[in-house]
Amino acid sequence: MAQISGSGPPPAVGVGSVAGAPTVAPQRRATALLRAGQRRADWTPYLFLALPLALYAMWVIGPMFYSFWMSLTDTDGLTYSEFVGLANYRRLVNDDIFWVSFWNNVKWLVIFITVPTVGGLGLALLLNQDLPGTRLFKAAIFSPMVLSSAVVAAVWSWVFFPQDGLINSTLDLLGYGGERIGWLADPDLAIYSIIGAATWRQIGYVMLIYLAGLKNVDPSLVDAAKTDGASSWRSFRDVVFPLLQPVTVIVVVISVIDALRAFDLVQLMTRGGPYNRSNVLGFMMYEEAFENYNMGYGAALAVVLMLISMVFIFTYLRRMLKDELEY
Amino acid sequence: MATTTLPQTGSLRPATKRAGFPWKTLLFYAFIIPFMLIWLVPIFTSINTSLRSLESIVADGYWTLPTSIEWGNFGEAWTTGGLSRYMLNSFIVTIPALLGCLLLSSMAAFALARFNFRGNLLIYFTFVGGTLLPFQILMLPVFKLANNLNLYDTYWALILFHMAFQLGFCTFVLRNFMRTIPGEIFDAARIDGANELRIFGQHVLPLSLPSLAALATLEFTWIFNDYFWALILVQQDKLKPVTTGLGSLMGEYQRAWNVLFAGTLIAVVPTILLFVFLQRYFIQGLTMGSGK
Numbered sequence: 096m097a098q099i100s101g102s103g104p105p106p107a108v109g110v111g112s113v114a115g116a117p118t119v120a121p122q123r124r125a126t127a128l129l130r131a132g133q134r135r136a137d138w139t140p141y142l143f144l145a146l147p148l149a150l151y152a153m154w155v156i157g158p159m160f161y162s163f164w165m166s167l168t169d170t171d172g173l174t175y176s177e178f179v180g181l182a183n184y185r186r187l188v189n190d191d192i193f194w195v196s197f198w199n200n201v202k203w204l205v206i207f208i209t210v211p212t213v214g215g216l217g218l219a220l221l222l223n224q225d226l227p228g229t230r231l232f233k234a235a236i237f238s239p240m241v242l243s244s245a246v247v248a249a250v251w252s253w254v255f256f257p258q259d260g261l262i263n264s265t266l267d268l269l270g271y272g273g274e275r276i277g278w279l280a281d282p283d284l285a286i287y288s289i290i291g292a293a294t295w296r297q298i299g300y301v302m303l304i305y306l307a308g309l310k311n312v313d314p315s316l317v318d319a320a321k322t323d324g325a326s327s328w329r330s331f332r333d334v335v336f337p338l339l340q341p342v343t344v345i346v347v348v349i350s351v352i353d354a355l356r357a358f359d360l361v362q363l364m365t366r367g368g369p370y371n372r373s374n375v376l377g378f379m380m381y382e383e384a385f386e387n388y389n390m391g392y393g394a395a396l397a398v399v400l401m402l403i404s405m406v407f408i409f410t411y412l413r414r415m416l417k418d419e420l421e422y
Numbered sequence: 423m424a425t426t427t428l429p430q431t432g433s434l435r436p437a438t439k440r441a442g443f444p445w446k447t448l449l450f451y452a453f454i455i456p457f458m459l460i461w462l463v464p465i466f467t468s469i470n471t472s473l474r475s476l477e478s479i480v481a482d483g484y485w486t487l488p489t490s491i492e493w494g495n496f497g498e499a500w501t502t503g504g505l506s507r508y509m510l511n512s513f514i515v516t517i518p519a520l521l522g523c524l525l526l527s528s529m530a531a532f533a534l535a536r537f538n539f540r541g542n543l544l545i546y547f548t549f550v551g552g553t554l555l556p557f558q559i560l561m562l563p564v565f566k567l568a569n570n571l572n573l574y575d576t577y578w579a580l581i582l583f584h585m586a587f588q589l590g591f592c593t594f595v596l597r598n599f600m601r602t603i604p605g606e607i608f609d610a611a612r613i614d615g616a617n618e619l620r621i622f623g624q625h626v627l628p629l630s631l632p633s634l635a636a637l638a639t640l641e642f643t644w645i646f647n648d649y650f651w652a653l654i655l656v657q658q659d660k661l662k663p664v665t666t667g668l669g670s671l672m673g674e675y676q677r678a679w680n681v682l683f684a685g686t687l688i689a690v691v692p693t694i695l696l697f698v699f700l701q702r703y704f705i706q707g708l709t710m711g712s713g714k
């Protein structure tokens with residue numbers, strides 16, 4: 096579910112909360128029956144899979160591998176292509192913009208696995224009670240999730256606008272005015288401003304995942320801890336938080352993926368500027384590919400991005416595989 | 423599947439039911455209400471801005487209510503700004519992509535959930551893994567593929583790509599749901615002489631309707647809100663969906679915040695309506711992927 100990465104396409108990759116998952120124990124039997132069904136017609140599953148798999152291979156799996164090949168060429172995308180070995184990767188290591196973008200992705204990643212996780216968990220704990228209005232509060236906090244990144248970018252460009260934008264005019268009103276802070280124009284601030292806007296959208300999503308996880312925490316465990324005299328904080332730390340651990344893993348994986356996918360807000364709010372100081376790998380490759388027509392180089396950047404996220408994707412898939420094989 | 427029947431009890435509800443003044447509750451509201459209002463300030467003020475005249479924005483600054491309500495901003499965004507075209511394009515892309523994706527993914531999910539065959543898990547994990555990719559890795563090859571197929575700068579490029587890419591997530595969710603359907607149902611159908619296609623169409627699909635509804639809500643939002651692929655695959659203005667359309671509007675109406683936000687408000691109407699009326703499904707969809 097993470098598609099939601101502050102960016103457009105499916106942001107949150109849908110990795111729903113594990114916690115939401117019912118345990119599938121009763122299906123053991125169903126699986127046995129399925130197996131029986133399968134002996135009669137081996138080819139049936141392939142018939143059902145043919146079309147979806149063909150489409151997926153053509154637009155997703157194939158292109159993924161093709162990017163690796165492209166990164167070894169100097170192609171401009173359409174007219175020519177020559178094998179250049181690892182030249183693109185050698186160039187990348189010595190490219191200052193690459194390192195600036197790389198570190199911006201790292202900043203994004205660090206902020207994304209801390210702020211929305213803590214904030215989202217806090218809000219989930221707070222709103223996980225039956226008081227009048229909690230539904231409305233949840234919806235309000237979650238609502239930025241349904242806005243497209245174009246909308247988020249428009250709204251936050253006005254928030255950050257130096258003349259009469261939300262923040263600067265509020266500072267004025269409070270008497271801290273004077274200097275107009277260029278939230279998106281200051282080379283040191285721009286990337287943090289963008290990450291701030293992205294975080295605003297991410298927190299509600301994380302909150303939602305934790306809320307689903309909390310529903311699976313047995314209230315009697317918490318009650319028991321309290322009866323034993325544990326404080327709220329201790330019962331959270333020793334009972335609830337450990338039980339939420341699988342949910343936290345998912346939240347972190349989603350946030351990492353979303354941080355690595357960062358593109359839309361950068362493209363819309365600063366175009367990587369000023370002086371590439373708010374650039375990220377996802378946008379840098381777009382510029383190299385579509386503005387400088389260095390598609391081979393762009394592909395190399397994409398491969399680096401992919402390899403970084405592979406570490407996290409595999410961690411996640413391995414956990415899932417273990418669950419699959421267990422039952 | 424789990425998500426539909428989760429008990430509503432807040433597990434962290436304070437166990438103590440102390441008599442006396444509910445300080446904790448009061449504290450809760452004292453925090454959450456201001457927090458929520460501040461959280462939504464960017465949205466409230468954007469709405470406010472869309473109703474003001476440019477002169478008022480320049481003269482009176484950010485924190486001022488409209489002196490007279492300027493509905494004309496919406497008209498200008500809709501016609502001159504091109505929102506009417508952009509909105510239509512978004513629907514033209516989203517609806518076929520959504521329907522195609524749901525149909526194809528339920529087929530794939532059926533095969534993966536119901537049959538044990540070589541490569542089952544591998545295919546399943548391919549779908550899941552693809553969902554998690556940083557999609558930039560697909561950007562250049564997909565651009566090239568669309569060009570080679572003569573689909574670049576057409577609706578079809580977007581429709582086909584979204585249909586394909588979203589297959590991963592939808593198959594993942596549906597497969598996990600379908601595994602929870604008891605095998606007896608299939609057995610009974612088979613004894614009645616139904617073939618697999620009928621079992622799929624008459625039993626599995628109807629049983630999967632709640633999951634499909636949740637997925638549809640979620641996927642509609644995702645496809646409708648896509649900015650990245652619209653930027654990569656469609657260039658001419660008259661084909662742009664509302665996301666990249668807003669992007670152009672941000673360029674054209676630089677500093678004409680009122681018209682820009684009028685356009686923005688129009689652009690969010692479909693997803694906001696969906697969220698307000700189908701919130702339950704939307705949230706189910708998000709938490710459903712979990713299936714294990």
